Amino acid sequence: MGAGHAHALYVHEHSPVHRLPPHVKIVSAVAFVVAVAVTPREALWAFGIDAIALLTVRGVARIPMRFVLARLAVILPFVAFAFVLPFVGEGEKTDVLGISVSEEGLWAMWNILAKATLGAATSILLAATTEVPRLLKGFERLRVPRLLTAIASFMLRYLEVITGELRRMRVAMAARGYSPRWIWQAKPIATSAGALFIRSYERGERIHAAMLARGFTGVMPDLYADTATRRQWLTATALPLLGATLAILGWVLR
Amino acid sequence: MSTPVIAVDGLQFSYPDGTKALGGIDLHIHAGERVAVLGPNGAGKTTMALHLNGIHRSGTGSIAVSGLPLDDDTLGEIRRRIGLVFQDPDDQLFMPTVREDVAFGPANLGLRGDELEDRVATALEAVGMSALAGRAPHHLSGGERRRIAIATVLAMEPDLLVLDEPTSNLDPGSRRELIELLGTLDITQLVITHDMHFALEVCTRALVMNGGLVVADGPIQDILGDEALLRTNRLEPPYGYSGSA
Numbered sequence: 184m185g186a187g188h189a190h191a192l193y194v195h196e197h198s199p200v201h202r203l204p205p206h207v208k209i210v211s212a213v214a215f216v217v218a219v220a221v222t223p224r225e226a227l228w229a230f231g232i233d234a235i236a237l238l239t240v241r242g243v244a245r246i247p248m249r250f251v252l253a254r255l256a257v258i259l260p261f262v263a264f265a266f267v268l269p270f271v272g273e274g275e276k277t278d279v280l281g282i283s284v285s286e287e288g289l290w291a292m293w294n295i296l297a298k299a300t301l302g303a304a305t306s307i308l309l310a311a312t313t314e315v316p317r318l319l320k321g322f323e324r325l326r327v328p329r330l331l332t333a334i335a336s337f338m339l340r341y342l343e344v345i346t347g348e349l350r351r352m353r354v355a356m357a358a359r360g361y362s363p364r365w366i367w368q369a370k371p372i373a374t375s376a377g378a379l380f381i382r383s384y385e386r387g388e389r390i391h392a393a394m395l396a397r398g399f400t401g402v403m404p405d406l407y408a409d410t411a412t413r414r415q416w417l418t419a420t421a422l423p424l425l426g427a428t429l430a431i432l433g434w435v436l437r
Numbered sequence: 438m439s440t441p442v443i444a445v446d447g448l449q450f451s452y453p454d455g456t457k458a459l460g461g462i463d464l465h466i467h468a469g470e471r472v473a474v475l476g477p478n479g480a481g482k483t484t485m486a487l488h489l490n491g492i493h494r495s496g497t498g499s500i501a502v503s504g505l506p507l508d509d510d511t512l513g514e515i516r517r518r519i520g521l522v523f524q525d526p527d528d529q530l531f532m533p534t535v536r537e538d539v540a541f542g543p544a545n546l547g548l549r550g551d552e553l554e555d556r557v558a559t560a561l562e563a564v565g566m567s568a569l570a571g572r573a574p575h576h577l578s579g580g581e582r583r584r585i586a587i588a589t590v591l592a593m594e595p596d597l598l599v600l601d602e603p604t605s606n607l608d609p610g611s612r613r614e615l616i617e618l619l620g621t622l623d624i625t626q627l628v629i630t631h632d633m634h635f636a637l638e639v640c641t642r643a644l645v646m647n648g649g650l651v652v653a654d655g656p657i658q659d660i661l662g663d664e665a666l667l668r669t670n671r672l673e674p675p676y677g678y679s680g681s682a
Binding site: 315316319336337339340341343344386389390392393394395396397398399400404405406407 | 487490492513516517519521523525527528529531532533534536537540541542544545546553573574575589590593
């Protein structure tokens with residue numbers, strides 16, 4: 184049963200990083216990304232140290248390098264346009280491999296690439312070391328309204344149930360000889376989408392009844408809240424503190 | 438006689454479009470009884486179950502659980518006293534982990550901390566699923582889900598366990614384990630089922646419902662031995678069963 188799907192972003196390990204309370208990790212990751220984002224682009228060394236720090240976290244968390252690199256591919260569509268900047272940029276020109284490119288454009292490209300990579304790698308590490316339900320708990324702890332975390336949690340719980348229903352409907356259509364090739368054969372897909380919506384709506388009603396049957400009063404109960412020790416906070420803030428220090432140094436030494 | 442665990446008198450219900458679903462149900466179940474509700478599809482079995490804890494409310498008729506009449510003020514307590522296990526465990530298990538799902542009911546009752554922890558542990562132990570507390574419901578087998586669905590209501594320490602089609606989608610092994618599990622639970626049970634063998638093994642009394650009415654009520658051997666009654670209500674006796682004799 185879709186176990187692989189549920190763990191597409193999570194790596195099961197028992198590392199100190201995995202054990203940190205989720206809200207601590209969220210704060211740490213967000214603060215680090217902000218620090219990286221405000222670091223001046225000319226401070227190449229600062230980004231180098233940031234990268235080394237992330238690699239260290241990855242090592243401690245025992246996340247395979249291949250895992251991180253494969254998931255980093257997600258930023259490619261977003262940074263694709265960055266590669267155009269050196270060619271369309273204004274200002275002084277410089278030669279790279281015999282091609283004349285804009286120096287300003289080159290810096291802009293570097294800025295986007297470096298920050299996007301570090302930012303995405305941070306979130307990949309966060310997701311790889313924290314299961315989604317725990318992440319949601321973390322957000323709840325950080326006072327994200329429980330209504331929002333509850334919606335996300337229900338979505339997570341029923342995604343596989345609903346895709347399972349969709350799969351069965353497709354199999355049922357295929358079993359009766361439906362294999363669409365042309366756009367005018369799309370009608371059954373549209374009707375099945377409608378049917379799936381109705382089914383999901385009805386399931387929602389049944390779930391609501393099941394919740395009422397167990398005394399639901401409109402507010403999700405606050406269960407198993409994570410608590411963080413001072414030590415865990417200190418450990419987790421090491422990363423963003425380093426990032427912030429580098430950013431400040433970057434601006435000072437400019 | 439003692440106060441019945443559940444007393445239903447003259448319960449009627451019609452859907453908003455006017456279709457009559459329940460045409461006046463009278464039902465009294467006493468502590469320790471195990472009652473099967475038999476009847477064809479559309480007989481009103483599930484509709485009746487949803488009335489017992491006030492999910493559906495109707496203007497006519499009265500319901501009392503262990504002497505407490507169902508009304509707006511008692512709704513919360515009634516829902517604690519009636520443990521309703523839905524037909525599809527995917528409807529019942531909606532929290533990210535088994536532990537949180539079992540805790541959902543008692544937490545709604547206001548339990549927290551060690552007390553909540555004890556309830557969850559006891560309920561999971563009662564269904565033999567303690568080892569799965571940290572798992573996600575969608576990674577469990579049908580039999581495991583069914584047991585955990587039962588644990589989620591046991592955690593509320595109900596007076597009456599109501600099971601809607603508990604054997605649907607279970608393989609024979611899981612079904613056997615469910616029969617044994619229900620036998621170990623010291624709680625009054627109302628079981629809606631199409632599985633006649635299951636009813637015979639688990640229950641001592643049976644109701645036959647049809648067209649929103651209770652058309653027969655008696656010891657399960659008598660009901661399942663009355664082939665004419667069963668046939669008129671689109672039911673049939675368990676294969677090879679020849680009655681109480």
